[in-house]
Amino acid sequence: RFDPSQKIPAIGPSAPLLSYIGAYRYFRHAQDMLQKGYTKYRGSVFRVPLLDQWVVVVSGAKMNEELWRIPDDKMSFLAAAQDFIQTKYTIAPLLDQLPIHVKVMREQLTRNLGVLLPGVLDEIHAAFNEIIPTLGNEWVSISGLPVMTHIIARVSNRAFVGLPICRDSDYLDVAMKFPMDVMKGKSILSIVPKSLKAVVGPCLPWSRRALRCFSAHLKPVIAERQRLLQELGEDWTDKPIDMLMWLIEEAPSMEQSVDLIVQSILSSNFASTHTSSISLTHALYHLAGSPEYMHPLREEIENVLKVKGWTKDALSNMWRLDSFLRESQRLNGVSGMSVMRKALKDVTLSDGTYIPTGTMVYAAATATHRDPDNYDNPDMFDPFRFSDAKESENDRIKQQYVSTSPDYIPFGHGKHACPGRFFASHELKAILAHIVLNYDLQFEGGGGRPENLWLGTGILPAPNAKIMFRNRQTSDA
Numbered sequence: 001r002f003d004p005s006q007k008i009p010a011i012g013p014s015a016p017l018l019s020y021i022g023a024y025r026y027f028r029h030a031q032d033m034l035q036k037g038y039t040k041y042r043g044s045v046f047r048v049p050l051l052d053q054w055v056v057v058v059s060g061a062k063m064n065e066e067l068w069r070i071p072d073d074k075m076s077f078l079a080a081a082q083d084f085i086q087t088k089y090t091i092a093p094l095l096d097q098l099p100i101h102v103k104v105m106r107e108q109l110t111r112n113l114g115v116l117l118p119g120v121l122d123e124i125h126a127a128f129n130e131i132i133p134t135l136g137n138e139w140v141s142i143s144g145l146p147v148m149t150h151i152i153a154r155v156s157n158r159a160f161v162g163l164p165i166c167r168d169s170d171y172l173d174v175a176m177k178f179p180m181d182v183m184k185g186k187s188i189l190s191i192v193p194k195s196l197k198a199v200v201g202p203c204l205p206w207s208r209r210a211l212r213c214f215s216a217h218l219k220p221v222i223a224e225r226q227r228l229l230q231e232l233g234e235d236w237t238d239k240p241i242d243m244l245m246w247l248i249e250e251a252p253s254m255e256q257s258v259d260l261i262v263q264s265i266l267s268s269n270f271a272s273t274h275t276s277s278i279s280l281t282h283a284l285y286h287l288a289g290s291p292e293y294m295h296p297l298r299e300e301i302e303n304v305l306k307v308k309g310w311t312k313d314a315l316s317n318m319w320r321l322d323s324f325l326r327e328s329q330r331l332n333g334v335s336g337m338s339v340m341r342k343a344l345k346d347v348t349l350s351d352g353t354y355i356p357t358g359t360m361v362y363a364a365a366t367a368t369h370r371d372p373d374n375y376d377n378p379d380m381f382d383p384f385r386f387s388d389a390k391e392s393e394n395d396r397i398k399q400q401y402v403s404t405s406p407d408y409i410p411f412g413h414g415k416h417a418c419p420g421r422f423f424a425s426h427e428l429k430a431i432l433a434h435i436v437l438n439y440d441l442q443f444e445g446g447g448g449r450p451e452n453l454w455l456g457t458g459i460l461p462a463p464n465a466k467i468m469f470r471n472r473q474t475s476d477a
């Protein structure tokens with residue numbers, strides 16, 4: 001009763017004990033509850049119940065902007081991630097203090113997209129040939145989400161750790177399962193009292209198991225690369241170009257530097273595998289459900305490739321493909337929430353709302369993306385809305401897949417916006433271009449795109465849907 005955050009309007013029952021019913025309802029109906037709060041409290045805030053705490057949600061693009069502008073020492077992304085995911089226990093213990101992977105993603109990974117592209121393309125070809133072995137004009141049926149997850153894990157790890165580890169089934173199994181294991185650990189810790197988290201956290205098995213597997217694969221490679229780096233220095237002419245190498249160069253010299261590098265690779269897999277595979281599958285389902293989009297995409301991709309070949313520049317000039325991905329991400333997305341922050345100090349927002357220290361605050365991503373004030377016909381999938389009829393190159397760039405704004409927040413916004421989004425954009429465009437150029441698609445049993453599944457605030461493209469692939473039959477759609 002004396003908690004000042006009780007004054008913030010709640011969606012669902014807020015009385016003690018009854019709020020647990022609200023938390024259960026929120027897990028089952030997060031989309032409806034977030035939309036209800038967004039519509040009712042637009043321009044202000046509301047709160048929704050989790051099992052262990054209330055979470056404050058800012059409502060509307062203006063409030064999204066205000067949230068990301070609050071400095072880190074008052075509203076912290078890192079503290080929010082630690083609190084929400086319990087990263088120390090569920091992912092890896094060293095990264096809270098030394099997030100070298102984030103620096104490497106922002107700098108080396110993003111700067112070297114063009115250099116990494118030939119390897120990424122090679123892995124895409126090899127993965128599709130092995131995992132979706134189409135022959136002649138026969139249709140091959142695959143489970144959409146698991147197969148796209150497998151392909152993403154392989155292709156991303158080609159850029160993260162290179163051959164042959166990126167094809168190792170034991171390593172890939174862990175890379176693919178790990179995000180779910182993190183969620184299991186996080187859910188268990190969310191019902192453990194704060195005072196016991198430090199006791200229960202280290203007993204959770206999943207992070208230790210994953211680190212054991214990654215260590216077995218990566219430590220010998222790291223040791224060999226460290227040796228060569230020391231011996232050859234600047235004269236190492238065929239030094240590998242991948243994230244593992246940049247992490248080796250970036251890691252501070254300390255006793256645990258090899259562990260830090262392994263943990264950074266595991267954490268990068270956590271951050272990238274499911275976010276990218278869910279985003280790819282959402283787009284794939286739009287393609288399979290509406291094959292009429294194949295023609296304009298094929299036309300664009302073929303025209304661009306004729307002039308520029310398979311280069312970074314070519315991918316950057318595939319505006320329709322870019323718009324297709326952005327529109328799919330706007331309408332679907334990976335999570336109903338984004339721009340997560342934790343108040344490290346008491347904060348008063350511009351509408352007068354008082355947020356006490358320790359409160360978790362988010363922006364409502366799906367509701368923002370389906371707000372008619374932000375988008376015309378917001379519930380309609382209009383794949384080329386960001387590429388068609390753009391007056392200038394500048395307009396296009398402002399509305400490209402990777403560009404965030406207060407009304408487009410699938411990658412967050414501001415200082416902590418996803419540092420892997422430039423890599424994700426190139427990877428997803430290269431994979432979709434490969435699919436569009438080489439295959440015909442349809443859902444098994446025909447029909448349109450199935451409904452997404454919301455689990456809490458997580459959004460999955462129908463996990464059991466099957467997609468049929470066949471070698472492209474015509475030179476055009």
Ligand code: HEM
Binds near residue numbers: 077271279416424
């Ligand atoms: C389409 C795929 C992806 C989506 C939708 C996505 C989305 C996000 C979101 C919403 C955040 C939090 C931003 C915030 O709350 O302000 C984030 C953070 C992050 N993402 Fe991504 N991401 C994707 C792909 C990737 C990839 C491929 C990588 C790695 C190469 C990556 C690495 C990270 C990291 C390390 C962070 C934490 C940043 C920090 O600590 O400041 N993400 N991502």
